[in-house]
Amino acid sequence: MEFDVWEAGPAYERYMGRWSRRVAERFTALAGHAEGMRWLDVGCGTGALTAVVAARCRPRLVLGCDRSAGFVETARATARGPVSFVVADATALPVADGVCDAAVSGLALNFLPEPAAGVAEMARAVRPGGLVAAYVWDYAEGMGLLRHFWDAATTADPAAAELDEGRRFPLCRPDPLHALWSEADLHEVRVTPVVVPMVFADLSDLWSPFLGGQGPAPAYVASLPPSTRDRLRDALDTSVPKQPDGTITLTARAWAVSGTRPR
Incomplete structure:
Protein backbone atom coordinates (compact mmCIF):
# COMPACT_ATOMS: atom_id res chain seq x y z
CA MET A 1 0.00 0.00 0.00
CA GLU A 2 1.13 3.56 -0.79
CA PHE A 3 1.53 5.54 2.43
CA ASP A 4 2.89 8.82 0.99
CA VAL A 5 -0.46 10.22 -0.14
CA TRP A 6 -0.62 13.81 -1.40
CA GLU A 7 -3.96 14.56 -3.03
CA ALA A 8 -6.47 16.45 -0.87
CA GLY A 9 -5.21 19.90 0.04
CA PRO A 10 -7.78 20.78 2.76
CA ALA A 11 -7.10 17.54 4.65
CA TYR A 12 -3.35 18.20 4.56
CA GLU A 13 -3.93 21.75 5.78
CA ARG A 14 -5.73 20.42 8.86
CA TYR A 15 -2.96 17.91 9.46
CA MET A 16 0.27 19.83 8.84
CA GLY A 17 -0.33 23.13 7.09
CA ARG A 18 -0.83 25.19 10.24
CA TRP A 19 2.52 24.02 11.64
CA SER A 20 4.34 24.37 8.33
CA ARG A 21 3.39 28.05 8.23
CA ARG A 22 4.93 28.67 11.65
CA VAL A 23 8.18 27.04 10.58
CA ALA A 24 8.11 28.96 7.28
CA GLU A 25 7.91 32.26 9.15
CA ARG A 26 11.05 31.48 11.15
CA PHE A 27 12.79 29.95 8.15
CA THR A 28 12.37 33.07 6.02
CA ALA A 29 13.61 35.20 8.89
CA LEU A 30 16.83 33.15 8.96
CA ALA A 31 17.51 33.42 5.23
CA GLY A 32 19.21 36.63 4.17
CA HIS A 33 17.31 38.24 1.32
CA ALA A 34 16.67 41.56 -0.35
CA GLU A 35 13.43 43.02 -1.66
CA GLY A 36 12.38 42.35 -5.24
CA MET A 37 13.81 38.84 -5.51
CA ARG A 38 12.52 36.09 -7.77
CA TRP A 39 11.68 33.05 -5.63
CA LEU A 40 11.07 29.42 -6.55
CA ASP A 41 9.24 27.20 -4.01
CA VAL A 42 9.96 23.55 -4.81
CA GLY A 43 7.47 20.98 -3.53
CA CYS A 44 5.22 23.87 -2.52
CA GLY A 45 2.34 21.64 -1.39
CA THR A 46 -0.66 23.72 -0.33
CA GLY A 47 1.39 26.91 -0.47
CA ALA A 48 2.43 27.51 3.14
CA LEU A 49 5.99 28.64 2.40
CA THR A 50 4.93 30.46 -0.79
CA ALA A 51 2.40 32.50 1.19
CA VAL A 52 4.94 33.46 3.84
CA VAL A 53 7.50 34.53 1.22
CA ALA A 54 4.85 36.60 -0.57
CA ALA A 55 3.69 38.27 2.67
CA ARG A 56 7.03 38.87 4.38
CA CYS A 57 9.84 39.02 1.82
CA ARG A 58 8.49 41.62 -0.66
CA PRO A 59 9.34 39.48 -3.67
CA ARG A 60 9.20 40.44 -7.31
CA LEU A 61 7.53 37.10 -7.92
CA VAL A 62 7.15 33.64 -6.37
CA LEU A 63 6.62 30.46 -8.41
CA GLY A 64 5.39 27.42 -6.51
CA CYS A 65 5.90 23.96 -8.02
CA ASP A 66 4.38 20.68 -6.85
CA ARG A 67 3.59 17.40 -8.57
CA SER A 68 0.22 17.10 -6.77
CA ALA A 69 -2.51 18.79 -8.82
CA GLY A 70 -4.81 18.72 -5.77
CA PHE A 71 -2.30 20.57 -3.61
CA VAL A 72 -1.62 23.14 -6.33
CA GLU A 73 -5.37 23.77 -6.66
CA THR A 74 -5.59 24.46 -2.91
CA ALA A 75 -2.56 26.76 -3.06
CA ARG A 76 -4.01 28.77 -5.94
CA ALA A 77 -7.33 29.24 -4.14
CA THR A 78 -5.71 31.16 -1.28
CA ALA A 79 -2.80 32.85 -3.10
CA ARG A 80 -2.14 36.55 -2.56
CA GLY A 81 0.45 38.83 -4.09
CA PRO A 82 2.86 38.19 -7.01
CA VAL A 83 2.42 34.41 -6.84
CA SER A 84 1.80 31.69 -9.41
CA PHE A 85 1.76 27.90 -9.28
CA VAL A 86 2.49 25.07 -11.68
CA VAL A 87 2.22 21.30 -11.48
CA ALA A 88 5.77 20.07 -11.93
CA ASP A 89 8.26 17.54 -10.58
CA ALA A 90 11.03 18.77 -8.30
CA THR A 91 13.65 17.00 -10.41
CA ALA A 92 12.50 18.68 -13.65
CA LEU A 93 11.73 22.28 -12.74
CA PRO A 94 10.01 24.35 -15.46
CA VAL A 95 12.46 27.27 -15.36
CA ALA A 96 15.58 28.18 -17.30
CA ASP A 97 19.06 28.11 -15.79
CA GLY A 98 19.89 30.90 -13.36
CA VAL A 99 16.61 32.83 -13.59
CA CYS A 100 15.77 32.82 -9.86
CA ASP A 101 17.40 34.61 -6.94
CA ALA A 102 16.35 31.97 -4.42
CA ALA A 103 15.10 28.38 -4.58
CA VAL A 104 13.53 27.09 -1.38
CA SER A 105 11.66 24.00 -0.24
CA GLY A 106 9.58 23.26 2.85
CA LEU A 107 8.94 19.77 4.28
CA ALA A 108 9.36 18.12 0.88
CA LEU A 109 13.00 17.22 0.26
CA ASN A 110 12.97 13.87 2.07
CA PHE A 111 10.00 12.64 0.03
CA LEU A 112 11.86 12.94 -3.27
CA PRO A 113 13.03 9.60 -4.70
CA GLU A 114 16.42 11.25 -5.35
CA PRO A 115 16.94 14.24 -3.02
CA ALA A 116 20.32 15.01 -4.58
CA ALA A 117 18.67 15.45 -7.98
CA GLY A 118 16.18 17.87 -6.45
CA VAL A 119 18.93 19.96 -4.85
CA ALA A 120 20.86 19.98 -8.13
CA GLU A 121 17.75 21.30 -9.91
CA ALA A 133 17.58 26.51 1.12
CA ALA A 134 15.15 24.00 2.60
CA TYR A 135 13.73 22.74 5.86
CA VAL A 136 12.62 19.26 6.93
CA TRP A 137 11.17 17.88 10.15
CA ASP A 138 13.51 16.27 12.65
CA TYR A 139 11.45 13.08 12.57
CA ALA A 140 13.81 11.01 14.67
CA GLU A 141 13.93 13.22 17.76
CA GLY A 142 12.56 16.74 17.54
CA MET A 143 9.12 16.55 15.92
CA GLY A 144 7.05 15.81 19.03
CA LEU A 145 3.72 15.11 17.33
CA LEU A 146 5.08 12.47 14.98
CA ARG A 147 7.45 11.04 17.57
CA HIS A 148 4.51 10.40 19.92
CA PHE A 149 2.43 9.10 17.02
CA TRP A 150 4.92 6.50 15.75
CA ASP A 151 5.84 5.35 19.25
CA ALA A 152 2.13 4.81 19.96
CA ALA A 153 1.60 3.15 16.58
CA THR A 154 4.38 0.67 17.27
CA THR A 155 2.78 -0.12 20.63
CA ALA A 156 -0.56 -0.84 18.96
CA ASP A 157 0.91 -2.49 15.84
CA PRO A 158 4.59 -3.61 15.91
CA ALA A 159 4.65 -3.70 12.08
CA ALA A 160 4.35 0.11 12.11
CA ALA A 161 8.02 0.36 13.09
CA GLU A 162 8.99 -0.05 9.42
CA LEU A 163 6.89 3.00 8.50
CA ASP A 164 8.25 5.31 11.21
CA GLU A 165 9.43 8.48 9.47
CA GLY A 166 12.29 8.74 11.94
CA ARG A 167 13.59 5.45 10.52
CA ARG A 168 12.62 6.10 6.91
CA PHE A 169 14.32 9.48 6.57
CA PRO A 170 17.89 9.46 7.94
CA LEU A 171 18.49 12.45 5.64
CA CYS A 172 16.63 14.69 8.10
CA ARG A 173 19.58 15.29 10.40
CA PRO A 174 22.23 18.04 10.38
CA ASP A 175 25.20 16.05 9.05
CA PRO A 176 23.41 14.40 6.10
CA LEU A 177 21.79 17.70 5.12
CA HIS A 178 25.12 19.54 5.26
CA ALA A 179 26.71 16.80 3.14
CA LEU A 180 23.88 16.95 0.57
CA TRP A 181 24.31 20.70 0.09
CA SER A 182 28.12 20.44 -0.03
CA GLU A 183 27.98 17.63 -2.59
CA ALA A 184 25.83 19.88 -4.78
CA ASP A 185 28.79 22.31 -4.81
CA LEU A 186 26.90 24.92 -2.81
CA HIS A 187 28.95 27.29 -0.68
CA GLU A 188 28.52 28.84 2.78
CA VAL A 189 26.44 25.85 3.89
CA ARG A 190 24.66 26.18 7.24
CA VAL A 191 22.24 23.93 9.10
CA THR A 192 20.08 25.59 11.76
CA PRO A 193 17.35 24.27 14.08
CA VAL A 194 13.92 25.85 13.82
CA VAL A 195 11.58 25.13 16.75
CA VAL A 196 7.89 26.00 16.99
CA PRO A 197 5.24 25.19 19.64
CA MET A 198 2.33 22.90 18.82
CA VAL A 199 -0.71 23.49 21.04
CA PHE A 200 -3.83 21.33 20.74
CA ALA A 201 -7.12 22.12 22.47
CA ASP A 202 -7.62 18.46 23.40
CA LEU A 203 -7.02 14.93 22.12
CA SER A 204 -9.66 15.33 19.42
CA ASP A 205 -7.84 18.38 18.04
CA LEU A 206 -4.63 16.33 17.88
CA TRP A 207 -6.15 13.06 16.64
CA SER A 208 -8.76 14.11 14.08
CA PRO A 209 -6.23 15.45 11.49
CA PHE A 210 -4.71 11.95 11.37
CA LEU A 211 -8.03 10.74 9.92
CA GLY A 212 -7.67 12.78 6.72
CA GLY A 213 -5.44 10.32 4.89
CA GLN A 214 -2.83 12.84 3.66
CA GLY A 215 0.84 12.09 4.34
CA PRO A 216 2.48 8.94 5.72
CA ALA A 217 0.99 8.85 9.23
CA PRO A 218 -2.63 9.66 8.23
CA ALA A 219 -2.45 7.23 5.29
CA TYR A 220 -1.27 4.54 7.70
CA VAL A 221 -4.21 5.30 10.03
CA ALA A 222 -6.59 4.99 7.07
CA SER A 223 -5.24 1.49 6.37
CA LEU A 224 -6.02 0.16 9.85
CA PRO A 225 -9.07 -1.85 10.90
CA PRO A 226 -11.24 0.08 13.39
CA SER A 227 -10.08 -1.94 16.41
CA THR A 228 -6.39 -1.23 15.74
CA ARG A 229 -7.17 2.41 15.03
CA ASP A 230 -8.87 2.69 18.40
CA ARG A 231 -5.88 1.09 20.15
CA LEU A 232 -3.58 3.58 18.46
CA ARG A 233 -5.74 6.54 19.53
CA ASP A 234 -5.82 5.24 23.10
CA ALA A 235 -2.05 4.69 23.16
CA LEU A 236 -1.53 8.23 21.87
CA ASP A 237 -3.94 9.56 24.50
CA THR A 238 -1.86 7.90 27.20
CA SER A 239 1.50 9.10 25.91
CA VAL A 240 0.99 12.82 25.22
CA PRO A 241 1.38 15.32 28.08
CA LYS A 242 -1.84 17.10 29.09
CA GLN A 243 -2.47 20.26 31.04
CA PRO A 244 -5.20 20.33 33.73
CA ASP A 245 -7.60 21.92 31.21
CA GLY A 246 -6.96 19.15 28.69
CA THR A 247 -4.72 21.10 26.32
CA ILE A 248 -1.71 19.34 24.86
CA THR A 249 1.51 21.27 24.26
CA LEU A 250 4.33 19.79 22.18
CA THR A 251 7.27 21.22 20.28
CA ALA A 252 8.27 20.63 16.68
CA ARG A 253 11.83 20.98 15.47
CA ALA A 254 12.84 21.29 11.86
CA TRP A 255 16.32 21.49 10.40
CA ALA A 256 16.90 24.34 7.96
CA VAL A 257 19.79 24.05 5.52
CA SER A 258 21.03 26.80 3.22
CA GLY A 259 23.86 27.53 0.82
CA THR A 260 24.69 29.69 -2.19
CA ARG A 261 25.50 28.86 -5.78
CA PRO A 262 29.15 29.65 -6.57
CA ARG A 263 29.73 32.94 -8.32
Whole structure:
Protein backbone atom coordinates (compact mmCIF):
# COMPACT_ATOMS: atom_id res chain seq x y z
CA MET A 1 0.00 0.00 0.00
CA GLU A 2 1.13 3.56 -0.79
CA PHE A 3 1.53 5.54 2.43
CA ASP A 4 2.89 8.82 0.99
CA VAL A 5 -0.46 10.22 -0.14
CA TRP A 6 -0.62 13.81 -1.40
CA GLU A 7 -3.96 14.56 -3.03
CA ALA A 8 -6.47 16.45 -0.87
CA GLY A 9 -5.21 19.90 0.04
CA PRO A 10 -7.78 20.78 2.76
CA ALA A 11 -7.10 17.54 4.65
CA TYR A 12 -3.35 18.20 4.56
CA GLU A 13 -3.93 21.75 5.78
CA ARG A 14 -5.73 20.42 8.86
CA TYR A 15 -2.96 17.91 9.46
CA MET A 16 0.27 19.83 8.84
CA GLY A 17 -0.33 23.13 7.09
CA ARG A 18 -0.83 25.19 10.24
CA TRP A 19 2.52 24.02 11.64
CA SER A 20 4.34 24.37 8.33
CA ARG A 21 3.39 28.05 8.23
CA ARG A 22 4.93 28.67 11.65
CA VAL A 23 8.18 27.04 10.58
CA ALA A 24 8.11 28.96 7.28
CA GLU A 25 7.91 32.26 9.15
CA ARG A 26 11.05 31.48 11.15
CA PHE A 27 12.79 29.95 8.15
CA THR A 28 12.37 33.07 6.02
CA ALA A 29 13.61 35.20 8.89
CA LEU A 30 16.83 33.15 8.96
CA ALA A 31 17.51 33.42 5.23
CA GLY A 32 19.21 36.63 4.17
CA HIS A 33 17.31 38.24 1.32
CA ALA A 34 16.67 41.56 -0.35
CA GLU A 35 13.43 43.02 -1.66
CA GLY A 36 12.38 42.35 -5.24
CA MET A 37 13.81 38.84 -5.51
CA ARG A 38 12.52 36.09 -7.77
CA TRP A 39 11.68 33.05 -5.63
CA LEU A 40 11.07 29.42 -6.55
CA ASP A 41 9.24 27.20 -4.01
CA VAL A 42 9.96 23.55 -4.81
CA GLY A 43 7.47 20.98 -3.53
CA CYS A 44 5.22 23.87 -2.52
CA GLY A 45 2.34 21.64 -1.39
CA THR A 46 -0.66 23.72 -0.33
CA GLY A 47 1.39 26.91 -0.47
CA ALA A 48 2.43 27.51 3.14
CA LEU A 49 5.99 28.64 2.40
CA THR A 50 4.93 30.46 -0.79
CA ALA A 51 2.40 32.50 1.19
CA VAL A 52 4.94 33.46 3.84
CA VAL A 53 7.50 34.53 1.22
CA ALA A 54 4.85 36.60 -0.57
CA ALA A 55 3.69 38.27 2.67
CA ARG A 56 7.03 38.87 4.38
CA CYS A 57 9.84 39.02 1.82
CA ARG A 58 8.49 41.62 -0.66
CA PRO A 59 9.34 39.48 -3.67
CA ARG A 60 9.20 40.44 -7.31
CA LEU A 61 7.53 37.10 -7.92
CA VAL A 62 7.15 33.64 -6.37
CA LEU A 63 6.62 30.46 -8.41
CA GLY A 64 5.39 27.42 -6.51
CA CYS A 65 5.90 23.96 -8.02
CA ASP A 66 4.38 20.68 -6.85
CA ARG A 67 3.59 17.40 -8.57
CA SER A 68 0.22 17.10 -6.77
CA ALA A 69 -2.51 18.79 -8.82
CA GLY A 70 -4.81 18.72 -5.77
CA PHE A 71 -2.30 20.57 -3.61
CA VAL A 72 -1.62 23.14 -6.33
CA GLU A 73 -5.37 23.77 -6.66
CA THR A 74 -5.59 24.46 -2.91
CA ALA A 75 -2.56 26.76 -3.06
CA ARG A 76 -4.01 28.77 -5.94
CA ALA A 77 -7.33 29.24 -4.14
CA THR A 78 -5.71 31.16 -1.28
CA ALA A 79 -2.80 32.85 -3.10
CA ARG A 80 -2.14 36.55 -2.56
CA GLY A 81 0.45 38.83 -4.09
CA PRO A 82 2.86 38.19 -7.01
CA VAL A 83 2.42 34.41 -6.84
CA SER A 84 1.80 31.69 -9.41
CA PHE A 85 1.76 27.90 -9.28
CA VAL A 86 2.49 25.07 -11.68
CA VAL A 87 2.22 21.30 -11.48
CA ALA A 88 5.77 20.07 -11.93
CA ASP A 89 8.26 17.54 -10.58
CA ALA A 90 11.03 18.77 -8.30
CA THR A 91 13.65 17.00 -10.41
CA ALA A 92 12.50 18.68 -13.65
CA LEU A 93 11.73 22.28 -12.74
CA PRO A 94 10.01 24.35 -15.46
CA VAL A 95 12.46 27.27 -15.36
CA ALA A 96 15.58 28.18 -17.30
CA ASP A 97 19.06 28.11 -15.79
CA GLY A 98 19.89 30.90 -13.36
CA VAL A 99 16.61 32.83 -13.59
CA CYS A 100 15.77 32.82 -9.86
CA ASP A 101 17.40 34.61 -6.94
CA ALA A 102 16.35 31.97 -4.42
CA ALA A 103 15.10 28.38 -4.58
CA VAL A 104 13.53 27.09 -1.38
CA SER A 105 11.66 24.00 -0.24
CA GLY A 106 9.58 23.26 2.85
CA LEU A 107 8.94 19.77 4.28
CA ALA A 108 9.36 18.12 0.88
CA LEU A 109 13.00 17.22 0.26
CA ASN A 110 12.97 13.87 2.07
CA PHE A 111 10.00 12.64 0.03
CA LEU A 112 11.86 12.94 -3.27
CA PRO A 113 13.03 9.60 -4.70
CA GLU A 114 16.42 11.25 -5.35
CA PRO A 115 16.94 14.24 -3.02
CA ALA A 116 20.32 15.01 -4.58
CA ALA A 117 18.67 15.45 -7.98
CA GLY A 118 16.18 17.87 -6.45
CA VAL A 119 18.93 19.96 -4.85
CA ALA A 120 20.86 19.98 -8.13
CA GLU A 121 17.75 21.30 -9.91
CA MET A 122 17.30 24.02 -7.30
CA ALA A 123 20.94 25.04 -7.73
CA ARG A 124 20.56 25.09 -11.52
CA ALA A 125 17.56 27.40 -11.25
CA VAL A 126 19.30 30.14 -9.24
CA ARG A 127 21.78 32.72 -10.44
CA PRO A 128 25.42 32.67 -9.30
CA GLY A 129 25.39 33.82 -5.69
CA GLY A 130 21.72 32.85 -5.36
CA LEU A 131 20.22 31.13 -2.33
CA VAL A 132 19.32 27.43 -2.15
CA ALA A 133 17.58 26.51 1.12
CA ALA A 134 15.15 24.00 2.60
CA TYR A 135 13.73 22.74 5.86
CA VAL A 136 12.62 19.26 6.93
CA TRP A 137 11.17 17.88 10.15
CA ASP A 138 13.51 16.27 12.65
CA TYR A 139 11.45 13.08 12.57
CA ALA A 140 13.81 11.01 14.67
CA GLU A 141 13.93 13.22 17.76
CA GLY A 142 12.56 16.74 17.54
CA MET A 143 9.12 16.55 15.92
CA GLY A 144 7.05 15.81 19.03
CA LEU A 145 3.72 15.11 17.33
CA LEU A 146 5.08 12.47 14.98
CA ARG A 147 7.45 11.04 17.57
CA HIS A 148 4.51 10.40 19.92
CA PHE A 149 2.43 9.10 17.02
CA TRP A 150 4.92 6.50 15.75
CA ASP A 151 5.84 5.35 19.25
CA ALA A 152 2.13 4.81 19.96
CA ALA A 153 1.60 3.15 16.58
CA THR A 154 4.38 0.67 17.27
CA THR A 155 2.78 -0.12 20.63
CA ALA A 156 -0.56 -0.84 18.96
CA ASP A 157 0.91 -2.49 15.84
CA PRO A 158 4.59 -3.61 15.91
CA ALA A 159 4.65 -3.70 12.08
CA ALA A 160 4.35 0.11 12.11
CA ALA A 161 8.02 0.36 13.09
CA GLU A 162 8.99 -0.05 9.42
CA LEU A 163 6.89 3.00 8.50
CA ASP A 164 8.25 5.31 11.21
CA GLU A 165 9.43 8.48 9.47
CA GLY A 166 12.29 8.74 11.94
CA ARG A 167 13.59 5.45 10.52
CA ARG A 168 12.62 6.10 6.91
CA PHE A 169 14.32 9.48 6.57
CA PRO A 170 17.89 9.46 7.94
CA LEU A 171 18.49 12.45 5.64
CA CYS A 172 16.63 14.69 8.10
CA ARG A 173 19.58 15.29 10.40
CA PRO A 174 22.23 18.04 10.38
CA ASP A 175 25.20 16.05 9.05
CA PRO A 176 23.41 14.40 6.10
CA LEU A 177 21.79 17.70 5.12
CA HIS A 178 25.12 19.54 5.26
CA ALA A 179 26.71 16.80 3.14
CA LEU A 180 23.88 16.95 0.57
CA TRP A 181 24.31 20.70 0.09
CA SER A 182 28.12 20.44 -0.03
CA GLU A 183 27.98 17.63 -2.59
CA ALA A 184 25.83 19.88 -4.78
CA ASP A 185 28.79 22.31 -4.81
CA LEU A 186 26.90 24.92 -2.81
CA HIS A 187 28.95 27.29 -0.68
CA GLU A 188 28.52 28.84 2.78
CA VAL A 189 26.44 25.85 3.89
CA ARG A 190 24.66 26.18 7.24
CA VAL A 191 22.24 23.93 9.10
CA THR A 192 20.08 25.59 11.76
CA PRO A 193 17.35 24.27 14.08
CA VAL A 194 13.92 25.85 13.82
CA VAL A 195 11.58 25.13 16.75
CA VAL A 196 7.89 26.00 16.99
CA PRO A 197 5.24 25.19 19.64
CA MET A 198 2.33 22.90 18.82
CA VAL A 199 -0.71 23.49 21.04
CA PHE A 200 -3.83 21.33 20.74
CA ALA A 201 -7.12 22.12 22.47
CA ASP A 202 -7.62 18.46 23.40
CA LEU A 203 -7.02 14.93 22.12
CA SER A 204 -9.66 15.33 19.42
CA ASP A 205 -7.84 18.38 18.04
CA LEU A 206 -4.63 16.33 17.88
CA TRP A 207 -6.15 13.06 16.64
CA SER A 208 -8.76 14.11 14.08
CA PRO A 209 -6.23 15.45 11.49
CA PHE A 210 -4.71 11.95 11.37
CA LEU A 211 -8.03 10.74 9.92
CA GLY A 212 -7.67 12.78 6.72
CA GLY A 213 -5.44 10.32 4.89
CA GLN A 214 -2.83 12.84 3.66
CA GLY A 215 0.84 12.09 4.34
CA PRO A 216 2.48 8.94 5.72
CA ALA A 217 0.99 8.85 9.23
CA PRO A 218 -2.63 9.66 8.23
CA ALA A 219 -2.45 7.23 5.29
CA TYR A 220 -1.27 4.54 7.70
CA VAL A 221 -4.21 5.30 10.03
CA ALA A 222 -6.59 4.99 7.07
CA SER A 223 -5.24 1.49 6.37
CA LEU A 224 -6.02 0.16 9.85
CA PRO A 225 -9.07 -1.85 10.90
CA PRO A 226 -11.24 0.08 13.39
CA SER A 227 -10.08 -1.94 16.41
CA THR A 228 -6.39 -1.23 15.74
CA ARG A 229 -7.17 2.41 15.03
CA ASP A 230 -8.87 2.69 18.40
CA ARG A 231 -5.88 1.09 20.15
CA LEU A 232 -3.58 3.58 18.46
CA ARG A 233 -5.74 6.54 19.53
CA ASP A 234 -5.82 5.24 23.10
CA ALA A 235 -2.05 4.69 23.16
CA LEU A 236 -1.53 8.23 21.87
CA ASP A 237 -3.94 9.56 24.50
CA THR A 238 -1.86 7.90 27.20
CA SER A 239 1.50 9.10 25.91
CA VAL A 240 0.99 12.82 25.22
CA PRO A 241 1.38 15.32 28.08
CA LYS A 242 -1.84 17.10 29.09
CA GLN A 243 -2.47 20.26 31.04
CA PRO A 244 -5.20 20.33 33.73
CA ASP A 245 -7.60 21.92 31.21
CA GLY A 246 -6.96 19.15 28.69
CA THR A 247 -4.72 21.10 26.32
CA ILE A 248 -1.71 19.34 24.86
CA THR A 249 1.51 21.27 24.26
CA LEU A 250 4.33 19.79 22.18
CA THR A 251 7.27 21.22 20.28
CA ALA A 252 8.27 20.63 16.68
CA ARG A 253 11.83 20.98 15.47
CA ALA A 254 12.84 21.29 11.86
CA TRP A 255 16.32 21.49 10.40
CA ALA A 256 16.90 24.34 7.96
CA VAL A 257 19.79 24.05 5.52
CA SER A 258 21.03 26.80 3.22
CA GLY A 259 23.86 27.53 0.82
CA THR A 260 24.69 29.69 -2.19
CA ARG A 261 25.50 28.86 -5.78
CA PRO A 262 29.15 29.65 -6.57
CA ARG A 263 29.73 32.94 -8.32
